[in-house]
Amino acid sequence: MTRNLYLFCSAAQPVFDVAHVIEDAQSRGWNVCLGLTPTAARWLSLSLDGLAALTGHPVRWEYKLPGEPDVWPVADALLFAPATFNSLNAWALGLTDRFTHGVAAEALGKGIPVVAMPCTNTALAAHPQFDQSLAVLRGAGVELLYGEGGFVPGPAGQDGPAHFPWQAALDAVDRAGTAQA
Numbered sequence: 001m002t003r004n005l006y007l008f009c010s011a012a013q014p015v016f017d018v019a020h021v022i023e024d025a026q027s028r029g030w031n032v033c034l035g036l037t038p039t040a041a042r043w044l045s046l047s048l049d050g051l052a053a054l055t056g057h058p059v060r061w062e063y064k065l066p067g068e069p070d071v072w073p074v075a076d077a078l079l080f081a082p083a084t085f086n087s088l089n090a091w092a093l094g095l096t097d098r099f100t101h102g103v104a105a106e107a108l109g110k111g112i113p114v115v116a117m118p119c120t121n122t123a124l125a126a127h128p129q130f131d132q133s134l135a136v137l138r139g140a141g142v143e144l145l146y147g148e149g150g151f152v153p154g155p156a157g158q159d160g161p162a163h164f165p166w167q168a169a170l171d172a173v174d175r176a177g178t179a180q181a
Helices: 013-027 038-043 047-054 085-093 099-110 128-139 166-180
Strands: 003-009 029-035 075-084 114-118
Touching: 003 013, 003 099, 003 166, 013 029, 013 038, 013 047, 013 075, 013 166, 029 038, 029 047, 029 099, 029 128, 038 047, 075 085, 075 099, 085 099, 085 114, 085 128, 099 114, 114 166
Parallel strands: 003 029, 003 075, 075 114
Antiparallel strands: none
């Protein structure tokens, strides 16, 4: 039985590894649909056709128009990683002007297992809204991989983490998807 994974990515350095993450998820039995924030789509603009070919689905960063058919199968699980400070706060606040945030918000109401891994720096993580947003998302049932066993932020001013724990994210999605089945 094929399991459908919505993989959503914000514009953070680990998004450049997304092709390898898709291949890893596919090797685990997931049919992957890739959704990006608008900035992440711009960062990956030269790779979008290749990523669509890899997944077999259009890469999405915008809502479809009313009356258009949905081009993706129904999700069995959703992974939002890397999830930036902006994306996590917008999602937690219910701000759904971006495709990824709206679909992730709806997934909570539909009972779809959701895993998220933040990717931010220590300066942004110190902002009081960040902890509130993490608490809201955890309270809504999101498995957040932050801190030990997940993403640990580094200092501000660095390009990105030396190592983003993609394997931990995919392991969590596997567990969530198995528990749902």
